[in-house]
Amino acid sequence: MTRPEPITADTILDAAARLIEATGVDAFTMRKLADQLGVAVTSIYWHVGGRDKLFDDLVDRLLAEMANLPLEGDSAADRIAALARAQRRALIERQHLLAIAHERDRTPLLFLPIQQKLAIELAQLGVTGAEAALILRAVEVHVVSSAVMQFTAVRGEKHDEEDPTLWTDDWPDQDLVAALQSPTDYDAVFEYGLESLLARLRS
Amino acid sequence: MTRPEPITADTILDAAARLIEATGVDAFTMRKLADQLGVAVTSIYWHVGGRDKLFDDLVDRLLAEMANLPLEGDSAADRIAALARAQRRALIERQHLLAIAHERDRTPLLFLPIQQKLAIELAQLGVTGAEAALILRAVEVHVVSSAVMQFTAVRGEKHDEEDPTLWTDDWPDQDLVAALQSPTDYDAVFEYGLESLLARLRS
Protein backbone atom coordinates (compact mmCIF):
# COMPACT_ATOMS: atom_id res chain seq x y z
CA MET A 1 0.00 0.00 0.00
CA THR A 2 1.86 3.10 -1.23
CA ARG A 3 0.46 6.17 0.37
CA PRO A 4 0.38 9.25 -1.91
CA GLU A 5 3.15 11.83 -1.76
CA PRO A 6 2.33 14.53 0.75
CA ILE A 7 1.47 17.81 -0.91
CA THR A 8 3.84 20.72 -0.37
CA ALA A 9 3.04 24.41 -0.02
CA ASP A 10 4.94 25.02 -3.24
CA THR A 11 2.84 22.68 -5.34
CA ILE A 12 -0.25 24.34 -3.92
CA LEU A 13 1.04 27.79 -4.87
CA ASP A 14 1.96 26.54 -8.34
CA ALA A 15 -1.51 25.16 -8.88
CA ALA A 16 -3.09 28.34 -7.54
CA ALA A 17 -1.04 30.50 -9.89
CA ARG A 18 -1.99 28.31 -12.84
CA LEU A 19 -5.65 28.29 -11.91
CA ILE A 20 -5.71 32.07 -11.53
CA GLU A 21 -3.86 32.57 -14.79
CA ALA A 22 -6.37 30.34 -16.54
CA THR A 23 -9.67 31.47 -15.11
CA GLY A 24 -9.00 34.86 -13.51
CA VAL A 25 -8.93 35.97 -9.92
CA ASP A 26 -12.67 36.28 -9.52
CA ALA A 27 -13.33 32.67 -10.40
CA PHE A 28 -10.65 31.46 -8.01
CA THR A 29 -11.95 29.53 -5.05
CA MET A 30 -10.34 27.58 -2.26
CA ARG A 31 -12.59 24.67 -3.04
CA LYS A 32 -11.82 24.68 -6.74
CA LEU A 33 -8.14 24.76 -5.97
CA ALA A 34 -8.57 21.81 -3.64
CA ASP A 35 -10.51 19.91 -6.30
CA GLN A 36 -7.78 20.62 -8.83
CA LEU A 37 -5.22 19.18 -6.44
CA GLY A 38 -7.35 16.23 -5.44
CA VAL A 39 -7.30 17.06 -1.74
CA ALA A 40 -9.78 18.35 0.78
CA VAL A 41 -10.08 22.13 1.10
CA THR A 42 -8.93 22.00 4.63
CA SER A 43 -5.53 20.58 3.83
CA ILE A 44 -4.72 23.79 1.97
CA TYR A 45 -5.27 25.57 5.25
CA TRP A 46 -2.79 23.31 6.91
CA HIS A 47 -0.05 23.89 4.31
CA VAL A 48 -0.29 27.52 3.35
CA GLY A 49 -3.00 29.08 5.47
CA GLY A 50 -6.13 30.86 4.34
CA ARG A 51 -6.95 32.76 1.19
CA ASP A 52 -5.20 35.93 2.33
CA LYS A 53 -2.00 34.14 3.20
CA LEU A 54 -2.07 32.32 -0.13
CA PHE A 55 -2.43 35.55 -2.07
CA ASP A 56 0.32 37.20 -0.10
CA ASP A 57 2.60 34.31 -0.93
CA LEU A 58 1.77 34.64 -4.62
CA VAL A 59 2.64 38.32 -4.51
CA ASP A 60 5.93 37.48 -2.82
CA ARG A 61 6.68 35.15 -5.68
CA LEU A 62 5.93 37.87 -8.21
CA LEU A 63 8.28 40.13 -6.32
CA ALA A 64 11.05 37.56 -6.36
CA GLU A 65 10.67 37.09 -10.11
CA MET A 66 11.41 40.74 -10.59
CA ALA A 67 14.75 40.67 -8.81
CA ASN A 68 16.89 39.99 -11.87
CA LEU A 69 15.68 42.21 -14.66
CA PRO A 70 18.22 42.70 -17.44
CA LEU A 71 20.13 45.95 -17.47
CA GLU A 72 21.25 46.81 -20.96
CA GLY A 73 21.93 49.93 -22.99
CA ASP A 74 24.81 52.17 -23.96
CA SER A 75 23.91 55.27 -22.01
CA ALA A 76 22.60 55.51 -18.48
CA ALA A 77 19.30 56.92 -19.78
CA ASP A 78 18.99 53.99 -22.16
CA ARG A 79 19.57 51.54 -19.35
CA ILE A 80 16.86 53.22 -17.27
CA ALA A 81 14.47 52.97 -20.19
CA ALA A 82 15.35 49.34 -20.81
CA LEU A 83 14.84 48.49 -17.15
CA ALA A 84 11.46 50.19 -17.15
CA ARG A 85 10.36 48.37 -20.28
CA ALA A 86 11.53 45.03 -18.95
CA GLN A 87 9.66 45.44 -15.70
CA ARG A 88 6.50 46.52 -17.46
CA ARG A 89 6.65 43.51 -19.73
CA ALA A 90 7.23 41.17 -16.80
CA LEU A 91 4.25 42.63 -14.97
CA ILE A 92 1.96 42.35 -17.96
CA GLU A 93 2.98 38.74 -18.41
CA ARG A 94 1.81 38.18 -14.86
CA GLN A 95 -1.38 40.19 -15.22
CA HIS A 96 -3.43 38.31 -12.72
CA LEU A 97 -0.79 38.29 -10.02
CA LEU A 98 -0.35 42.00 -10.56
CA ALA A 99 -4.09 42.44 -10.11
CA ILE A 100 -3.89 40.55 -6.83
CA ALA A 101 -1.01 42.70 -5.65
CA HIS A 102 -3.00 45.79 -6.56
CA GLU A 103 -6.13 44.55 -4.83
CA ARG A 104 -4.13 43.96 -1.70
CA ASP A 105 -2.47 47.38 -1.74
CA ARG A 106 0.93 45.91 -2.30
CA THR A 107 1.78 47.45 -5.65
CA PRO A 108 4.27 49.88 -4.10
CA LEU A 109 6.37 46.87 -3.18
CA LEU A 110 6.94 46.34 -6.87
CA PHE A 111 9.03 49.50 -6.89
CA LEU A 112 11.66 48.00 -4.69
CA PRO A 113 13.33 45.40 -6.92
CA ILE A 114 14.58 48.02 -9.39
CA GLN A 115 15.12 50.93 -7.03
CA GLN A 116 18.81 50.44 -6.53
CA LYS A 117 19.56 49.82 -10.17
CA LEU A 118 17.80 53.03 -11.11
CA ALA A 119 19.69 54.88 -8.39
CA ILE A 120 23.02 53.77 -9.78
CA GLU A 121 22.17 54.92 -13.30
CA LEU A 122 20.85 58.25 -12.07
CA ALA A 123 24.01 58.81 -10.08
CA GLN A 124 26.00 58.31 -13.29
CA LEU A 125 23.97 61.14 -14.77
CA GLY A 126 24.81 63.33 -11.81
CA VAL A 127 21.32 63.13 -10.34
CA THR A 128 21.35 62.44 -6.61
CA GLY A 129 19.53 63.02 -3.34
CA ALA A 130 15.90 64.06 -3.16
CA GLU A 131 15.77 64.84 -6.87
CA ALA A 132 16.94 61.34 -7.73
CA ALA A 133 14.33 59.91 -5.39
CA LEU A 134 11.58 61.85 -7.13
CA ILE A 135 12.61 60.84 -10.64
CA LEU A 136 13.10 57.28 -9.54
CA ARG A 137 9.61 57.14 -8.17
CA ALA A 138 8.13 58.88 -11.17
CA VAL A 139 9.59 56.16 -13.38
CA GLU A 140 8.46 53.37 -11.09
CA VAL A 141 4.93 54.71 -10.76
CA HIS A 142 4.78 55.12 -14.51
CA VAL A 143 5.82 51.52 -15.07
CA VAL A 144 3.60 49.89 -12.50
CA SER A 145 0.54 52.03 -12.98
CA SER A 146 0.63 51.72 -16.74
CA ALA A 147 0.78 47.94 -16.37
CA VAL A 148 -2.11 48.02 -13.94
CA MET A 149 -4.16 50.16 -16.31
CA GLN A 150 -3.19 48.32 -19.45
CA PHE A 151 -4.83 45.03 -18.85
CA THR A 152 -8.00 46.23 -17.23
CA ALA A 153 -8.34 48.52 -20.22
CA VAL A 154 -7.76 45.71 -22.67
CA ARG A 155 -10.29 43.53 -20.90
CA GLY A 156 -12.66 46.46 -20.79
CA GLU A 157 -12.66 46.84 -24.54
CA LYS A 158 -14.59 43.64 -24.87
CA HIS A 159 -17.55 45.24 -23.13
CA ASP A 160 -17.45 47.65 -26.00
CA GLU A 161 -19.26 50.60 -24.55
CA GLU A 162 -20.10 53.38 -26.86
CA ASP A 163 -18.49 56.77 -26.53
CA PRO A 164 -21.07 59.20 -25.12
CA THR A 165 -18.96 62.12 -26.32
CA LEU A 166 -20.49 63.87 -29.27
CA TRP A 167 -17.95 64.28 -32.00
CA THR A 168 -20.05 66.19 -34.47
CA ASP A 169 -19.38 65.65 -38.15
CA ASP A 170 -18.24 69.22 -38.49
CA TRP A 171 -15.58 68.86 -35.84
CA PRO A 172 -12.56 70.50 -37.46
CA ASP A 173 -10.03 67.73 -36.83
CA GLN A 174 -11.50 64.51 -38.23
CA ASP A 175 -8.09 62.81 -38.14
CA LEU A 176 -8.14 63.15 -34.38
CA VAL A 177 -11.65 61.78 -34.18
CA ALA A 178 -10.66 58.77 -36.25
CA ALA A 179 -7.60 58.16 -34.06
CA LEU A 180 -9.67 58.29 -30.90
CA GLN A 181 -12.21 55.90 -32.33
CA SER A 182 -9.68 53.09 -32.57
CA PRO A 183 -8.60 51.42 -29.33
CA THR A 184 -5.82 52.96 -27.28
CA ASP A 185 -2.32 51.77 -28.11
CA TYR A 186 -1.04 51.37 -24.58
CA ASP A 187 2.46 50.50 -25.66
CA ALA A 188 2.74 53.79 -27.49
CA VAL A 189 1.25 55.71 -24.58
CA PHE A 190 3.72 54.08 -22.23
CA GLU A 191 6.65 54.92 -24.49
CA TYR A 192 5.54 58.51 -24.87
CA GLY A 193 5.30 58.96 -21.12
CA LEU A 194 8.61 57.22 -20.50
CA GLU A 195 10.46 59.32 -23.04
CA SER A 196 8.91 62.46 -21.58
CA LEU A 197 10.19 61.49 -18.16
CA LEU A 198 13.65 60.77 -19.47
CA ALA A 199 13.91 63.76 -21.80
CA ARG A 200 15.35 65.93 -19.06
CA LEU A 201 18.06 63.38 -18.47
CA ARG A 202 18.97 63.13 -22.12
CA SER A 203 19.82 66.78 -22.75
CA MET B 1 -52.46 54.00 8.70
CA THR B 2 -49.82 55.80 6.59
CA ARG B 3 -47.86 53.37 4.54
CA PRO B 4 -44.14 54.24 4.20
CA GLU B 5 -42.85 56.07 1.15
CA PRO B 6 -41.81 53.62 -1.54
CA ILE B 7 -38.06 53.49 -1.92
CA THR B 8 -36.56 54.72 -5.17
CA ALA B 9 -33.58 53.45 -7.10
CA ASP B 10 -31.86 56.76 -6.41
CA THR B 11 -32.11 56.54 -2.65
CA ILE B 12 -30.73 53.02 -2.86
CA LEU B 13 -27.76 54.20 -4.91
CA ASP B 14 -27.18 57.07 -2.50
CA ALA B 15 -27.14 54.74 0.46
CA ALA B 16 -24.87 52.31 -1.38
CA ALA B 17 -22.39 55.07 -2.20
CA ARG B 18 -22.38 56.23 1.40
CA LEU B 19 -21.95 52.74 2.76
CA ILE B 20 -19.08 52.03 0.40
CA GLU B 21 -17.42 55.33 1.19
CA ALA B 22 -17.67 54.56 4.88
CA THR B 23 -16.67 50.92 5.07
CA GLY B 24 -14.93 50.16 1.80
CA VAL B 25 -15.93 48.04 -1.15
CA ASP B 26 -14.93 44.73 0.38
CA ALA B 27 -17.25 45.14 3.35
CA PHE B 28 -20.14 46.08 1.11
CA THR B 29 -22.94 43.56 1.05
CA MET B 30 -26.40 43.49 -0.43
CA ARG B 31 -27.79 42.46 2.91
CA LYS B 32 -26.02 45.19 4.83
CA LEU B 33 -27.30 47.73 2.36
CA ALA B 34 -30.82 46.40 2.81
CA ASP B 35 -30.46 46.58 6.58
CA GLN B 36 -29.27 50.16 6.33
CA LEU B 37 -32.32 51.02 4.29
CA GLY B 38 -34.69 49.07 6.47
CA VAL B 39 -35.98 46.91 3.64
CA ALA B 40 -35.62 43.29 2.63
CA VAL B 41 -32.64 42.42 0.44
CA THR B 42 -34.90 41.34 -2.32
CA SER B 43 -36.49 44.74 -2.79
CA ILE B 44 -33.11 46.07 -3.91
CA TYR B 45 -33.26 43.56 -6.69
CA TRP B 46 -36.61 44.89 -7.74
CA HIS B 47 -35.47 48.51 -7.88
CA VAL B 48 -31.93 48.46 -9.22
CA GLY B 49 -31.10 44.85 -10.03
CA GLY B 50 -28.26 42.74 -8.68
CA ARG B 51 -24.86 43.68 -7.38
CA ASP B 52 -23.32 44.08 -10.81
CA LYS B 53 -26.04 46.38 -12.02
CA LEU B 54 -25.77 48.45 -8.86
CA PHE B 55 -22.03 48.88 -9.27
CA ASP B 56 -22.42 49.80 -12.92
CA ASP B 57 -24.92 52.47 -11.95
CA LEU B 58 -22.52 53.86 -9.37
CA VAL B 59 -19.79 54.08 -12.00
CA ASP B 60 -22.19 55.88 -14.30
CA ARG B 61 -22.78 58.41 -11.58
CA LEU B 62 -19.05 58.91 -11.12
CA LEU B 63 -18.80 59.49 -14.84
CA ALA B 64 -21.56 62.06 -14.79
CA GLU B 65 -19.89 63.96 -11.98
CA MET B 66 -16.85 64.39 -14.15
CA ALA B 67 -18.70 66.12 -16.96
CA ASN B 68 -18.19 69.68 -15.76
CA LEU B 69 -14.62 70.03 -14.64
CA PRO B 70 -13.40 73.62 -14.46
CA LEU B 71 -11.23 74.85 -17.31
CA GLU B 72 -8.98 77.66 -16.17
CA GLY B 73 -5.56 79.04 -17.00
CA ASP B 74 -3.96 81.66 -19.18
CA SER B 75 -2.21 79.47 -21.72
CA ALA B 76 -3.55 76.33 -23.39
CA ALA B 77 -0.89 74.24 -21.65
CA ASP B 78 -1.94 75.68 -18.31
CA ARG B 79 -5.54 74.82 -19.01
CA ILE B 80 -4.59 71.23 -19.85
CA ALA B 81 -2.65 70.98 -16.61
CA ALA B 82 -5.52 72.46 -14.61
CA LEU B 83 -7.98 70.05 -16.17
CA ALA B 84 -5.74 67.11 -15.39
CA ARG B 85 -5.31 68.21 -11.78
CA ALA B 86 -9.03 68.78 -11.35
CA GLN B 87 -9.92 65.35 -12.66
CA ARG B 88 -7.32 63.67 -10.51
CA ARG B 89 -8.60 65.44 -7.43
CA ALA B 90 -12.19 64.50 -8.26
CA LEU B 91 -11.21 60.86 -8.69
CA ILE B 92 -9.29 60.74 -5.45
CA GLU B 93 -12.25 62.23 -3.62
CA ARG B 94 -14.27 59.31 -4.95
CA GLN B 95 -11.61 56.72 -4.19
CA HIS B 96 -13.95 53.84 -3.62
CA LEU B 97 -16.05 54.43 -6.71
CA LEU B 98 -12.85 54.67 -8.71
CA ALA B 99 -11.80 51.34 -7.28
CA ILE B 100 -15.09 49.85 -8.39
CA ALA B 101 -14.70 51.28 -11.86
CA HIS B 102 -11.21 49.82 -12.01
CA GLU B 103 -12.33 46.43 -10.77
CA ARG B 104 -14.97 46.34 -13.45
CA ASP B 105 -12.57 47.31 -16.23
CA ARG B 106 -14.35 50.58 -16.84
CA THR B 107 -11.53 52.99 -16.04
CA PRO B 108 -11.02 53.86 -19.72
CA LEU B 109 -14.48 55.39 -19.68
CA LEU B 110 -13.10 58.02 -17.35
CA PHE B 111 -11.06 59.36 -20.22
CA LEU B 112 -14.10 60.43 -22.14
CA PRO B 113 -15.45 63.36 -20.12
CA ILE B 114 -12.35 65.48 -20.69
CA GLN B 115 -11.35 64.25 -24.12
CA GLN B 116 -12.96 67.03 -26.08
CA LYS B 117 -11.75 69.77 -23.82
CA LEU B 118 -8.20 68.51 -24.14
CA ALA B 119 -8.59 68.28 -27.91
CA ILE B 120 -9.62 71.92 -28.12
CA GLU B 121 -6.61 73.10 -26.13
CA LEU B 122 -4.21 70.95 -28.10
CA ALA B 123 -5.59 72.34 -31.34
CA GLN B 124 -4.82 75.83 -30.06
CA LEU B 125 -1.24 74.71 -29.66
CA GLY B 126 -1.21 73.47 -33.22
CA VAL B 127 -1.26 69.80 -32.21
CA THR B 128 -3.77 67.76 -34.22
CA GLY B 129 -4.55 64.37 -35.68
CA ALA B 130 -2.89 61.18 -34.49
CA GLU B 131 -0.28 63.11 -32.51
CA ALA B 132 -2.97 64.93 -30.57
CA ALA B 133 -4.72 61.63 -29.88
CA LEU B 134 -1.51 60.17 -28.45
CA ILE B 135 -0.76 63.13 -26.19
CA LEU B 136 -4.36 63.30 -25.11
CA ARG B 137 -4.32 59.69 -24.07
CA ALA B 138 -0.95 60.01 -22.39
CA VAL B 139 -2.38 62.76 -20.20
CA GLU B 140 -5.57 60.84 -19.46
CA VAL B 141 -3.74 57.64 -18.60
CA HIS B 142 -1.42 59.61 -16.37
CA VAL B 143 -4.32 61.19 -14.51
CA VAL B 144 -6.44 58.09 -14.05
CA SER B 145 -3.65 55.64 -13.37
CA SER B 146 -1.97 57.91 -10.86
CA ALA B 147 -5.27 58.24 -9.02
CA VAL B 148 -5.76 54.48 -9.09
CA MET B 149 -2.26 53.95 -7.73
CA GLN B 150 -2.36 56.74 -5.21
CA PHE B 151 -4.95 55.45 -2.87
CA THR B 152 -4.01 51.78 -2.91
CA ALA B 153 -0.51 52.96 -2.14
CA VAL B 154 -1.63 55.14 0.73
CA ARG B 155 -3.69 52.33 2.18
CA GLY B 156 -0.75 50.01 1.68
CA GLU B 157 1.50 52.11 3.85
CA LYS B 158 -0.46 51.10 6.90
CA HIS B 159 0.66 47.53 6.44
CA ASP B 160 4.11 48.94 6.87
CA GLU B 161 6.20 46.34 5.19
CA GLU B 162 9.90 46.62 5.52
CA ASP B 163 12.08 47.36 2.53
CA PRO B 164 13.97 44.18 1.61
CA THR B 165 16.44 46.24 -0.41
CA LEU B 166 19.81 46.45 1.24
CA TRP B 167 20.94 50.05 1.40
CA THR B 168 24.32 49.53 2.98
CA ASP B 169 25.62 52.24 5.28
CA ASP B 170 28.44 52.96 2.88
CA TRP B 171 26.08 53.64 -0.02
CA PRO B 172 27.51 56.85 -1.49
CA ASP B 173 24.26 58.84 -1.64
CA GLN B 174 22.75 58.83 1.83
CA ASP B 175 20.44 61.73 0.96
CA LEU B 176 18.76 59.53 -1.60
CA VAL B 177 18.45 56.70 0.89
CA ALA B 178 16.83 59.03 3.39
CA ALA B 179 14.40 60.33 0.75
CA LEU B 180 13.40 56.81 -0.23
CA GLN B 181 12.84 55.84 3.36
CA SER B 182 10.03 58.36 3.79
CA PRO B 183 6.70 57.60 2.12
CA THR B 184 6.18 58.52 -1.51
CA ASP B 185 4.75 61.98 -2.14
CA TYR B 186 2.26 61.04 -4.82
CA ASP B 187 1.23 64.61 -5.47
CA ALA B 188 4.81 65.51 -6.31
CA VAL B 189 5.22 62.42 -8.47
CA PHE B 190 2.04 63.27 -10.35
CA GLU B 191 3.17 66.84 -10.92
CA TYR B 192 6.56 65.73 -12.13
CA GLY B 193 5.02 63.36 -14.65
CA LEU B 194 2.45 65.89 -15.77
CA GLU B 195 5.03 68.61 -16.32
CA SER B 196 7.21 66.17 -18.23
CA LEU B 197 4.31 65.37 -20.52
CA LEU B 198 3.54 69.03 -21.10
CA ALA B 199 7.13 70.22 -21.44
CA ARG B 200 7.10 69.59 -25.17
CA LEU B 201 4.02 71.75 -25.50
CA ARG B 202 5.51 74.59 -23.52
CA SER B 203 8.61 75.23 -25.61
Place this chain on the structure above:
DNA sequence: ACCTGAACACCGTTCAAGT
Protein backbone atom coordinates in the same frame (compact mmCIF):
# COMPACT_ATOMS: atom_id res chain seq x y z
C1' DA C 1 -46.41 48.38 -8.45
C1' DC C 2 -43.91 47.19 -4.62
C1' DC C 3 -42.17 44.27 -0.88
C1' DT C 4 -41.56 39.99 1.61
C1' DG C 5 -39.54 35.31 3.44
C1' DA C 6 -38.01 30.97 2.14
C1' DA C 7 -34.84 28.51 -0.31
C1' DC C 8 -30.69 27.43 -3.25
C1' DA C 9 -26.05 27.09 -4.38
C1' DC C 10 -22.16 28.81 -3.22
C1' DC C 11 -18.40 30.90 -0.24
C1' DG C 12 -14.08 31.01 3.57
C1' DT C 13 -12.83 29.17 7.81
C1' DT C 14 -12.62 26.41 12.26
C1' DC C 15 -12.14 22.32 14.63
C1' DA C 16 -12.43 17.85 16.39
C1' DA C 17 -11.31 13.55 14.62
C1' DG C 18 -8.69 10.35 12.21
C1' DT C 19 -4.07 8.00 10.56
Place this chain on the structure above:
DNA sequence: ACCTGAACACCGTTCAAGT
Protein backbone atom coordinates in the same frame (compact mmCIF):
# COMPACT_ATOMS: atom_id res chain seq x y z
C1' DA D 1 2.96 15.39 10.57
C1' DC D 2 -0.65 15.33 7.52
C1' DC D 3 -5.47 14.96 5.91
C1' DT D 4 -10.40 14.55 6.48
C1' DG D 5 -15.68 15.70 6.98
C1' DA D 6 -18.92 18.19 9.46
C1' DA D 7 -20.40 22.46 10.73
C1' DC D 8 -20.78 27.62 11.03
C1' DA D 9 -21.67 32.05 9.47
C1' DC D 10 -21.90 34.36 5.66
C1' DC D 11 -22.70 35.42 0.65
C1' DG D 12 -25.72 36.73 -4.09
C1' DT D 13 -29.75 35.53 -6.34
C1' DT D 14 -34.40 33.46 -7.64
C1' DC D 15 -39.08 32.99 -7.02
C1' DA D 16 -43.57 32.28 -5.44
C1' DA D 17 -46.41 34.72 -2.46
C1' DG D 18 -48.39 38.61 -0.48
C1' DT D 19 -50.61 43.59 -0.52
